[in-house]
Each structure stands twice: as structure tokens, then as C-alpha cells.
Amino acid sequence: MPEAATSSAATLEAVQPATGETPVLECRNLCISYFTRAGEIPAVVDFNMKLMPGEAQGIVGESGCGKSTVALAIMQYMGKNGRVVGGEILFEGRDMRTMSEEELRQIRGSKIAMVYQEPMASLNPAMTIGDQLAEVPIFHESVSKDEALSRARKMLESVRLPDPDRILSSYPHQISGGQQQRVVIAMALLSNPKLLLLDEPTTALDVTVEAGIVELIKDIAAEFGTSMIYISHNLGLILETCDRITVMYSGEAVEVGSIKDVFDAMRHPYTRGLFASIPVPGADKNSHPLVSIPGQLPLPHQRPPGCNFGPRCDFFVKDRCDVGAIPMTEIGNGDHHASRCVRVDEIDWDSTIGAGDESEPTVPGDVVLKVDGMTKHYEIEKGALFFSGEKHTVKANEKLNFDAREAETVAIVGESGCGKSTFAKVLMGLETATEGSVAIGNVDLAEMPVDQRGPETISNLQMVFQNPFDTLNPSHTVGGQIARVIRKFGAETDEKKVKARVMELLDIVKLPRDFAKRRPRQLSGGQKQRVGIARAFAGNPSVVIADEPVSALDVSVQAAVTELLMDIQRENRTTLLFISHDLSVVRYLADRIVVMYLGQIMEQGTTDEIFSPPYHPYTEALLSAVPIADTHVKKRKVLLTGEIPSPSNPPKGCPFSTRCPYMIAGTCDTIPPPIVEFSHGHRIACHLPRDELAAMEPVIQIEKEPAHVA
């Protein structure tokens, strides 16, 4: 259902006649700087925003663009070295900069409330949730503690938390991440605020949990009429939640407008580049590759003169784009649609973005990796508080069966606790399997820890890690680290050849050769990940495991690193195991997909088979949960209730039975599901009858005509 679209259109109309009203919040020419030893660093420059009652506005941008700074400036909480150096922040017409500490205190938490990125860190670990919630009414409305607690209880119910009494008396670490975020939202709503600031409220959560929170936030906005500022790096989430959007780049708003104007008729080269670099349905690694934005984000004190985006822009014109401050230009035909581009009227915005290089689909070869009945159980001691020898089994992986062919990309998809990382550990030899086999060629690796593997086996199976920041040794040069791998694997022994190979690898990952002498701290995140890739490919591996290789990187860098990985894989006919929670990326680059839930494979098949019916009910929910930044996409809503069960206490029968909307009582919760094979290789583990699975409607549909007609 295009619910998101209709509801946002409805609120837009509701807002329009209200232009005579005072805006809830207005930022006028806001400039914020941080003062460090290096001097004044402008974090946000010339920021404008007008937020009407009941309106939801999104701020989107990559890390360091200043979006969180705006939120904290609205709260007047910028630490010791941050300060508003220019402009005004008007809350209901009053300038917040002139308010006293006491006035600010009375507004904070009662009229303006905030929801934070990391719910666990945002809650006091040493206070019960009840005490933390009760503080809000106690200090803003001077009610008694009992009254405050009963309001807190009611609010927990309205954020749909089960068993509110238990949660009130719990400490934050005793509840799950999704529940914690609901508590933070409840805390923010307790005093019925006029303005709700949401700073990446779902970034730390799993997709299916995120979908629930997003739904909750939308309902709240409708029910309480709260105005919202939603900060995110995820365009898809903004599309689902907001009426208007501000795109920020390097401390400036570069484009502002209604969702439909900015998503369908963008008027700034950066916005355009951003959309081209995210995998939306329709993008495809062979025929429709992603186009990354060249270059990288300038550091705040190294911004170029004129347009900050100039050095990365295709439409850059010397002596026009690099002189003076560039103002926002209103675009006549839109709904207060503006762009910070001097050439906004000259660029042909309908031209297709410089197409990426198309390539022939690769033909997979023989089976390289065969996983047969692989099972990994952990034994943990139960009840750490008493003398008891009782053992407890965590079923991290349960009877995994799949294989991967030469030159093929197999994606392993699942949320936290699904066992994808445990599988990678067994494969790499950091853990040994409890049962079953994992074979590469003729070598069974299941029970061979890494220190018993020969250099050949190790170099044949390499890994690209999730966090490029921690996986490079900070005290060694980049070249040294790559050379060490080459020597260790015995790929080359002669020093000259080793050096030559290092240079060659740097060329392959498209890093300048003089980077060999640099140390990791001199590199950006994307560059570090390129080094990580070079290191993994140093020994000509036949299988590479990439564990969320781009999830720590910014959107515009993600595309470049993804493309690079694909190119090298194509060149070397490497088998790539791509571990990810991000279905958009997976849809773009995988040939086959394995969907995991709580240590078991729920569904596997080719990418097309996974993305179209028949679905496993979990796959269906997962597909529906992923936010897609495309107004032409219609999604069928499948909302899951409840939390992901703990792998140490999985449900009997089907692991998904506790959250499955199709649950057959007496069957699903007691008997493990049978595997239903649809076509060769497309297997679903589910109790539902074959024809019921086959009759499912597609979740994602792309409309030919735009969803919004201007």
C-alpha cells in the first residue's frame, strides 16, 4: 500500500492553509562554529528552516555534514566549544539564544524533546526505567511520583511495549535495543512536546525493528500533532516519514524542498549524485551499475572557496563555482524548492547521469565452497551467580546447507543474532564447527582452526572486515601491511617483486601509489576499506568473505567501494560471500541470497527468486521493512510484532514462529519446519502449504508512472 505517500500528502495539505500561523521552529541564517586549538571551525553555515505545526521535516546528509549539530543547537546544547555565531533560532517566535538557563530547562523535555541514535547509551545504566521516565512529569508538571509513574506506564503502553510494569522496574540493559528506543520515545512524548527531534533514531537497530519504530513515529505524529525534525543518512527513511527534506553537504543545506520535488526533480548536483549512488530497485550490477560521486568530503577546515561540492561536481565551471559564498536559489515551479547551485538554471537536469560502465554478466563456474550440515553450538554456564554446573547451549548455527560457485556472489542476509558472523568465524578458522562440513575444494575446514591451516589454505580464503578503522594497524604503513601479507602467503619472496605487487594492488584498488608510505590515520574511511580489500586480495584468494564491508562508510563512498569489489571479483573470478543486513545492497550485487534467522537458513535462492514470491514469511517481512528511496516504489506493509528471540533460548519448532503473522498454532511452534523446494535451488523452510506460499503477492512493486503527479 502506498500508505506513506498518501499520509504525507494529507499532512502537506493540512499544513498549507496554516501559513498565517507562527512556525513551531524557525532557523534564520544559522551559523554554528566549534572553537578548537586550531581556531574556529564552522560546522554549519547559513542554515534556514521553517517548521510549521504538525509538519515533519527531514535533514539528510553524510557524516560530518552538520546535521546533528543543527539538532543540538536547537536544544542549545553544544558543549564547551560549540557556539551559535550568527543567525537566530526562533522557537514559537522567541529567540532561544536569549533565553536564560532556567527558561531553557523548562522548554527542554517539555516543549522540545529529543530521541537519540544509541538508546542504550542514552539511558542511565544505574537507574530503573520507571525512575527515568517519572522525572519528566515530576520536574515539568510538579506531579507526585505515583502520578508520574502511572503516566509513564500509560505512555509505555502507547508506544506499544508489552508488559509495561516489568519494564518500569527494569534497568536499561535488561531490555532489548528496540525496547530501549521505545522507552526513549516514550520519555520524549511524556510531556506532549511541540517539537520532536529525532537524531538517527533507528540507525542502531535491526531492519524489522526499525520498521516498527518508524511506524510508531508516524502514528505519534498523526495522533499528537507533534512537529518533527528527522535526521538521518538514509533517504528511504526520510521518504517514509517526512513532508519536506533538507539535504546537507559539508555544513550547508544544498537543497530544500518537498519530498516529491527533491526525490523526483532534484536540482542540486550533490543530491543527484547521492541518489545515483544508492542501490534502488532497478539498479543492477551488470546493466545498471551505481555511479559513485568522485572524490571525498572536504574536512571542515579545508573547504574549497565557493561551492563546497565544486571539486566533486561534474558541472563545475571555473571562476563561477569557486568564487564567493553561494546563496540558496528558489526554483520557481516547486513548493518552496531551493538549491544552493549557481548553475541551477543551466544544467539539463533530465539528462541521464553519466552511466556507469555496463558489463556482461559473469557465468559462474564449478562449486568452490560447499557447506553441508554445518552446525555451531556454544556451551555456556548457566546462572553465573550460584554454584551450578548446569550447561546451556546457544545454537549459533543450525545445519547450514548451501554452496557457492566460482565467480559467484552469495549474500548471507539476516539481522543481529542470526548467526551470520559465527558462520564467518568458522569459515575463517577462528572457531571450529560442532558438526557438519565446510569444504573449499577438497579441504574440509569445519574442524580446522586457523593455526592448523597451511598458508595456501589461508591465502585462498580471505576476509574484508566491517570496520576499516580498527582492522588496520595504526603504527605500520599501508604498503608495509600489504607487503607483509604477500610475504606471509609466500606469493612473492623477492623484495623487489613484493614491492611491485604492492604497487599493483594499490593500482587495482585505485589508490595513488604514494599511499604505500602513509599510515592508516592519514586515510579516510573509504580509502582504508580499499586497503583492506587490497590486503584480502593480496594472495589471490578463491573465496573472499566480506562482512558488511560498506556499512560503516558514507553513502557516496559506499558505491565506489562496492563497485571496486565487484570489479576485482569479476577480474579474478573470485567467489564472494557477502554478509549483510542491507537488502538494497544485496539486491544490487548478489547472484544468490541466503536468508538467515536465529542460526537457521529460512530461504535461499537466486536474487530474483528471493525478491519475488513465493516468500518465506520472514523474507516477506524483511523486504517490506527495508526503506527504499524511490517515490515510484510501492511496498506492501508487513509489520512484525515482538523482538528477535535470544539465540540462547530459541523457540521450539520454527525459530520465526514467535513473530510470524502466518503462525499455525500447534505446528509451527513445536515442529521444525520442512524444506519446500520450488525451483532448483530455491528452498524455503516453512510449514505453510506449497500453494499458499506460491500465492503470495509481491512486496515491492515499481510503478511505471510516478506515484505523485505534480
Next chain:
Amino acid sequence: MLKLIGRRLVQMVLIILVASLLLFVIFDTPQFKKRLAVQELGGFAVSALSEADYQEWLASRGLDVPFYQRYVDWMGNILTGDFGFSYEKNTEVGPLLASRLANTGILALCVFALMIPISLTLGVLSGMREGSPLDRSITFISVFTTSIPEIATAIILTVVLALGLGWLPAKSAMIQGFDVKQLILPVLTLVIYDFGYVARMTRASMAEVMTSQYIRTAVLKGIPYRRVVMKHALRNALIAPFTVIVLQLNWLLSGVVVVEVFFEYDGFGKLLLEAALFPDVEVVQACTLAAVVVAVTSQIISDVGYTFLNPRIRFS
């Protein structure tokens, strides 16, 4: 929790066994025994000691029985409450150790009673607003006082308060029975030396908590700053210093040697030093035992307390 305590107790027994065995082995070497004999019999040098005299001395001290047997006997005696005999002080070790431990205990109690409130208050005030003038002065003072060795503080205090102004007695031997006035100088010396350390630990912990995200949440919830500090920050900020404070107990026991000797205060540290210099073997062994017990006990208290203060551990 019980498991933790049990594990620590087993640890304690192991440490006692190893430490006492080590001391026994060292004291059992012929060189050491001969030196001891010379000292007790009043000879001039080991070379002048006749074999017959030596054997006689060994027999009189019960040192002629085999090593392992003596060790087992010693252990058995301790279990029945007999800690041996001090040949230097000509008295039973048990009561001697008990009275000295009690004296040091009184000293430690006074030091704690003064130091904990001072250092925690200063640490919290200082960590609350990192970088403020108050923070800087407190940090300076605490680094300054901790940097001066106890002996120097002891001398300065004695010169000024006892010899110069004549307010307090210079020595704390307590010959005419217990006298609170005599306790003031040693306590002050120890507090001055130690409070800076605990204050800086508290400051670091408080400063870290104040920059945490849940403090931001509390401030942006609009509750008064006082309450943010008292209710949200304090409890979390005290977890780390608590461990440090309990471990000071251990330091006070063996670290007070200088102060006790300087002020002639008859405590555990002074006893240990005298016994070691003589050497009074049975006293040294008994003292070692006591030190190990105190060290492990303070470790247990700090572990249990930490668990109690930190709900994340308590309910996991």
C-alpha cells in the same frame, strides 16, 4: 556472587600457601640460620660459631626437625590459633599481632573517615565542570600533595604543629595509654598523602560520566542541573573510585611503615619493620599471613561492592 567469593577464598588460601612456603624456604637456608644463631647467641661472626653451639641452638629453637614437618606443624598451629613465639620481644606472636593490627586499624579508620569525604567531594566538584578554575586548582593541589613523600609531610607537620606551635605531641608512642591527640599527626600525614590520588580518580570518573550520552539525555529532559549531578552522575561516577578506595585499605596496612616508625606509633607497619630487621622469623611469617588476608579481603569487598553498585553486573 557466592561463586565469586568462593573463588577468591580459594585464591587466598593458595596465595598464603605459596607466600609462607617461600618464606619458609628462605629462612631455612643454613646461611640464614647461622646468621640468626650468631645474632641470638651474641657471637661476632658466622665463622666464629662452633658447630656444637649451632646444633644446640637449632635444637633449642626446634629447627632440627625436617623442613616439611615444621611447615605442617606451623600450619596446624595457626589453625588452632597459635602463631608462634617472638624470640626478640619474648612474647606470643598471636596477641602481639592482634594488638598491633588493632592500632593500625584505628589509624586506618581515622584516615578513611577523613579522606573519603574530602577526596570524593573534591573529585566530584572538580569533575563536574572539567577545565573550570575550581577544577584546575583542585587538580593542582591534589597532584602537589601526592607528590610529596609521606616522610617529608610528616617532618613539616611535626616541625610546624608540634615543635613550632606546640599544639600537638610530636610522637605517638601512647606510653600513657590511648591519646587521641597523638593520633592527629599520623592521620593528617596519611590523609594529605592519599586524598589527592582518590580525588583524581573520582575526578576522572566524574568527568567521563558528565560527557556521557545519558547525562545529555538527563539535561535535555529539562531536569535541574543539581539533580542531574546528584541523581544521574554521582552514582555512576562513584563506581570506579569505590574500587580504588577499598584497595587503599591494603595500602594503609603495609604502606604506613614510614609514618608509624616516624611517629613511633605501635602499629602493624612498625612491627613488620622491627621483625624484618632483627629478623624475628615467626613474626615476619605471621605478618605476611595477615597482609595476604587483608589484601584478598579488600579485593573481595571491592568486587562485591562493585557488583552491588553496578546494576549491569548485578542483574546479568
